[in-house]
Amino acid sequence: MARSLRWKLLSWNALMMCGLALVAGVLLYANVRRNLEREVDGRIWTHAIGLSRVVTPIGGGHYEVELSPEQIEQFQSEVENPVYYSIWTGGGKLIDASDPTRTIPQPREVGARNRDDFREVSLRGSGDTIVLVGQSASRQREQLRNLAALILAVGAAGVLTALAAGWFLAGRALAPIKRISHAAAAVSASNLAERIDVSRMETELADLATDFNEAFDRIQHAFEQQTRFTADASHELRTPLSIVLSQSDLALRQPRTEAEYREMIEVIHRAAGRMKGVVEGLLTLARADAGQTSLKESEFDLRELVEETCDMLDPIARERNVTIERRLARCPIVADRDRLSEAIANLVSNAIRYNVPGGRVDVTLDAGADDVTLRIADTGPGISAEDRQFIFDRFYRVDKARSRAIDGTGLGLAITKWIIDAHGGAITVDSGPNGGAVFEVTLKRNAPAIESPTR
Numbered sequence: 001m002a003r004s005l006r007w008k009l010l011s012w013n014a015l016m017m018c019g020l021a022l023v024a025g026v027l028l029y030a031n032v033r034r035n036l037e038r039e040v041d042g043r044i045w046t047h048a049i050g051l052s053r054v055v056t057p058i059g060g061g062h063y064e065v066e067l068s069p070e071q072i073e074q075f076q077s078e079v080e081n082p083v084y085y086s087i088w089t090g091g092g093k094l095i096d097a098s099d100p101t102r103t104i105p106q107p108r109e110v111g112a113r114n115r116d117d118f119r120e121v122s123l124r125g126s127g128d129t130i131v132l133v134g135q136s137a138s139r140q141r142e143q144l145r146n147l148a149a150l151i152l153a154v155g156a157a158g159v160l161t162a163l164a165a166g167w168f169l170a171g172r173a174l175a176p177i178k179r180i181s182h183a184a185a186a187v188s189a190s191n192l193a194e195r196i197d198v199s200r201m202e203t204e205l206a207d208l209a210t211d212f213n214e215a216f217d218r219i220q221h222a223f224e225q226q227t228r229f230t231a232d233a234s235h236e237l238r239t240p241l242s243i244v245l246s247q248s249d250l251a252l253r254q255p256r257t258e259a260e261y262r263e264m265i266e267v268i269h270r271a272a273g274r275m276k277g278v279v280e281g282l283l284t285l286a287r288a289d290a291g292q293t294s295l296k297e298s299e300f301d302l303r304e305l306v307e308e309t310c311d312m313l314d315p316i317a318r319e320r321n322v323t324i325e326r327r328l329a330r331c332p333i334v335a336d337r338d339r340l341s342e343a344i345a346n347l348v349s350n351a352i353r354y355n356v357p358g359g360r361v362d363v364t365l366d367a368g369a370d371d372v373t374l375r376i377a378d379t380g381p382g383i384s385a386e387d388r389q390f391i392f393d394r395f396y397r398v399d400k401a402r403s404r405a406i407d408g409t410g411l412g413l414a415i416t417k418w419i420i421d422a423h424g425g426a427i428t429v430d431s432g433p434n435g436g437a438v439f440e441v442t443l444k445r446n447a448p449a450i451e452s453p454t455r
Contacts (some may be wrong), residue, residue, distance in 0.1 A: 004202070010167055010170055014159065025148075037137075039140075040135060041092070041119065044133045048132070048133040051133065057127035065087060065095060071139035086106075086110055086132045087125070087129055087132070089130075091140075106132075119140075149264075161241045184303075192216070192224075243271040298333050300332070300336075302365060305340060306363060306365055306374065312345070321357045321359075322359050328364045331367040333445050336370060339423075354378065359380060361378050363377075371442055388430075396410070424444055427439065
């Protein structure tokens with residue numbers, strides 16, 4: 001069962017206040033009791049010391065007690081609460097008492113003691129006698145009982161007041177959390193722009209609210225990416241599907257010549273190939289997001305891999321009247337050869353497709369002590385600063401009309417970035433003021449593969 005934080009804070013506050021009230025009450029009660037006992041003890045100790053001096057042994061186990069007039073007056077001055085005394089021999093025989101009818105047990109040890117409602121002190125006198133002086137402490141006990149009742153009443157009132165104040169303060173303290181909760185509850189798929197107002201919050205809660213707002217920003221960004229991704233994927237698949245359906249309808253509408261059928265089938269084949277490319281790209285990224293794709297590392301020379309990739313794409317470059325220039329250093333590396341081949345092919349083919357007739361693609365490979373740098377530059381129109389920050393997003397296209405006219409799935413750079421990230425490397429893109437795009441890949445030469453980054 002969910003527990004209220006307000007009640008939890010109030011419970012802790014109540015326990016703390018009860019503890020403090022108990023400790024304060026006990027200390028106050030003990031201090032007052034000690035002072036009252038000291039007051040009584042001081043008075044009866046004076047009488048006891050005076051009595052011990054007037055007890056005189058006279059031989060034969062007999063003693064003489066001669067009280068001075070001052071002492072007699074002292075024992076008789078307390079009319080309402082008289083002081084009494086008893087004197088015994090060391091053997092326990094009563095020598096003298098202020099009231100022989102009062103039964104007072106002889107103390108086993110000298111010192112101060114409480115007996116019923118009486119406070120008594122005893123000491124040894126001359127001839128091994130024991131002198132006891134006592135007085136009723138009922139008045140002091142009554143004062144202590146009244147004090148205990150007062151402490152309980154004040155303590156209870158203080159605790160109740162503290163609880164009421166704690167309830168109020170807890171409500172004030174938790175009010176921003178309620179606002180955070182309401183704002184968080186208001187965030188939905190149809191209202192992702194809702195944010196928490198941090199202007200009226202204390203620093204600690206403002207930091208928490210800011211963290212929530214940043215999390216909402218990331219959720220909104222991911223949701224918008226997902227929405228755009230779904231729309232783009234649907235659009236990318238809808239176009240070749242429309243081609244397949246329209247060509248199929250044309251083929252079935254009336255008899256055709258063999259050449260017409262062949263042309264229609266070729267169109268359908270190209271559309272199916274495009275759909276296959278989109279689906280395979282999506283599957284690759286989906287497996288990467290789920291962490292189900294692992295790298296198969298081996299040691300090889302990256303220069304040879306780049307050479308093979310450029311040789312493979314050289315016929316396409318010649319068709320588009322684009323020249324591939326290479327400046328490659330020998331670079332032994334430990335990595336997944338097939339995945340890097342796919343990434344390099346994506347970058348080089350993009351540089352060819354988005355180039356100008358008579359353009360050039362410069363492929364440069366440099367080897368450092370710990371890492372290698374692959375740079376692929378083209379002489380095409382370049383990429384604006386605004387587009388560069390989204391260039392590795394799935395289905396993102398710089399010039400959408402022109403990009404769709406050029407064969408491609410819109411997933412190549414997203415897959416390339418995943419491959420480079422999975423190797424623990426980095427990929428950046430830049431573009432000069434006069435056009436041309438430069439993609440730069442940095443890889444550790446012997447870095448172990450890391451888990452596939454999720455998006």
